[in-house]
Amino acid sequence: MRIAICDDDVNFTGELKGAIEAAYDVSNDPLTVSVFHDGASLLADGPECDALFLDIQMPGLNGFAVASRLIHREEIFLIFVSMHDELVYESLQFRPFRFLRKSQLTGELPEVMEALGKAVLMRSMGRKVCFRTRSETVFVDVHDIAYIEIYGHWLHVRVRKGENLECYGSLADLEKQLVPFDFVRTHKSFLVNCRYVHSTESRRVILDDGTEIPLSRYRVEAVRKRLQKVLFALQ
Numbered sequence: 001m002r003i004a005i006c007d008d009d010v011n012f013t014g015e016l017k018g019a020i021e022a023a024y025d026v027s028n029d030p031l032t033v034s035v036f037h038d039g040a041s042l043l044a045d046g047p048e049c050d051a052l053f054l055d056i057q058m059p060g061l062n063g064f065a066v067a068s069r070l071i072h073r074e075e076i077f078l079i080f081v082s083m084h085d086e087l088v089y090e091s092l093q094f095r096p097f098r099f100l101r102k103s104q105l106t107g108e109l110p111e112v113m114e115a116l117g118k119a120v121l122m123r124s125m126g127r128k129v130c131f132r133t134r135s136e137t138v139f140v141d142v143h144d145i146a147y148i149e150i151y152g153h154w155l156h157v158r159v160r161k162g163e164n165l166e167c168y169g170s171l172a173d174l175e176k177q178l179v180p181f182d183f184v185r186t187h188k189s190f191l192v193n194c195r196y197v198h199s200t201e202s203r204r205v206i207l208d209d210g211t212e213i214p215l216s217r218y219r220v221e222a223v224r225k226r227l228q229k230v231l232f233a234l235q
Helices: 010-023 039-044 063-070 090-094 102-124 171-181 217-232
Strands: 002-006 032-036 051-055 077-082 098-101 128-132 137-141 145-151 154-159 165-168 183-187 190-193 197-200 204-207 212-214
Touching (some): 002 010, 002 039, 010 032, 010 102, 032 039, 039 063, 051 063, 063 077, 077 102, 090 197, 098 102, 128 165, 128 171, 137 165, 145 171, 171 183, 171 190, 190 212, 197 217
Parallel strands (some): 002 051, 051 077, 077 098
Antiparallel strands (some): 145 154, 154 165, 183 190, 204 212
């Protein structure tokens, strides 16, 4: 796995690099960690990496400015790193893989690294879900699915890249298959990809494209806890 760190705090980058190396599962591919101390240097170098640990408050180009220039690089898993917990909400617009609090580095990094390892492996395997429509069998990458809605026995699959699908199936079966890949059941009829959630309200989840998904009253707390764990690595 190739990891890049970008933070102007030299002492912290050394600490984070050591913690990443300690938490990395050595049974996976070899690990390389590159360190940058400003956004301009990072962007000038590519970056060529699987994951980027990015500080938010830096001189010159801050983390959000850097993220805006990399948002098209969907192959990079973005992990914001900050001592300012309140920035987690503003960071949502960049669809981070995680938000890591500097004050909780020891407690939160192991979960981040475990999830990151699974995500990189899944991507390398080209993890796809099989859907059978009325006329054909279609394989869709899990990251391309925004949400799935069921009505009757028919599933409506909202695909971010490509055509939406209508197929016969069970939402409960898909939930078992997709929950390990950061999906959450918000309503008896909806299964949502957490990476595309922008915000939640009392009775709805709002995706980053403005789509509103129903949120059952009795699922509110569970959904919010799930989103916190998936997006921000809060324990």
